[in-house]
Structure formats: C-alpha cells, structure tokens
Amino acid sequence: MVKFTDIKGFIFDLDGVVTDTSRYHAKAWGQLADKLGVDYPGLGDAVKGISRMDALEMILKKGGLENNYSEAEKEALAAEKNANYVNLIQNMSAKDILPGMADFLAELKDKGYGISLASASKNAPTILEKIGLSDYFTKAVDPATLKYGKPDPEIFIKGAQLLDLMPAQCIGLEDAAAGIAGINAAGETSVGIGDPELLHDATINFTDTSQVSLANIEKAMQ
Ligand code: BG6
C-alpha cells in the first residue's frame, strides 16, 4: 500500500460522501421506474455514481424496455427524473452536510492538501452552493467533458490532474461500488464510505462519514 506520507491530495465524490443526496437520486429514479412499470429492487444502490443517461439505460434494461424508446424520448425521461430531483434538493442547506465532512475539509485545507471534486452529477455546483462548500471545490471535474462514466477511472485521473498530482499521491472518497472501482483503476487509494460488504474493493473502509479524518486514514494505512 502507498504510504500516508506520500498522499498530497483528496478527490471527493459528492452525492453520499459530502452530502446525503443519494436518497433523493434514489427517490427520483424510483418515481420514474414506477411510472415505467419497472420493478427494480436495490435501485438506490445500483444508480450510485452512475451518470444520468447510464442510470436510465440500467432501468430500461431491467424492465426489458431498452429498445422501446427513441433517443429523444430517453432524453425526455432523463429530464423528467432530473426535474423531480431538482425539486427534492430545493431546500438543501449547510444542515445537509454529512457528519464530520465540514471538519474534514477544513482540516485538509488547513494542512495544505489538494482538494478536488469528481462527481458525475451535473447538479454538483448547485448543491455545493446550497450547502455552502463551493469555496473548497474550486477544482472540479466537469462531468460534461467525460467520455466515460464511473466505473471508468477517467474522472479520478482528471481529479488528480487538476491538483497537479500523480494518482498514487491521491486518495479518492466514494460511497458507490462503481466509484471505488474507478479510483482503484486510476491507481489511487480508495476510501469507501458505507456498507463494507458493498464496498469490499476499497483500500480503506469507513461505515459512515463521521469516521473520516486524517488521523483515521493514517491509522488505516499503517
Ligand atoms: C452521481 C449520483 O453522483 O451523479 C448518481 O451518485 C447520479 O446517482 C449521477 O445519477 C448523475 O447526477 P445528475 O445530477 O447529473 O443527474
């Protein structure tokens, strides 16, 4: 394993790591799946980290509907999900920052670590603004520039480039199995936050965000 002293930067997923928006994504996709008549147990976990259009394709496939819609109709379905989602995040504020994450970001900034954002969400800038953390994430990968979604490593490689660091100098934090796969494939150290069974490929596991601190990461890397 990479040594803790080699680590110079942290690359953050947003939904489910910095703030608890995963339940809103799950709810909005659930509403669309119901409308399409698709029964999808475990939908909330399955769409974690997955881009909007890829998530829609997963749902259509689950219902055997992948050939039933034109590209324009798929765009309309994705836009409908997003409208539902945007509605759900309207009242977000600093109270929606997950436990310990504001302190962790402050600690990283204070100690001079690089910080970048690797979120697949096109709503990330709006959410960061609402929860008051935009200033920490001046370096953010624009998901519109990506060729591939998670689990591809592209977003995490770009997250390291934004910090002028090599992947091996970076830690990526994720709540999604697809994200952990992307971090590992990028050659970075992965921190999985959530169910350790679901995130069994992570280098380091924490069951929730309140455990995430430099001291605990250092301990886990010894
Ligand atoms: C990820 C979420 O962060 O962003 C996924 O985990 C979501 O569930 C993806 O589908 C894309 O988000 P958006 O806001 O661009 O539809």
Ligand code: MG
């Ligand atoms: Mg996430």
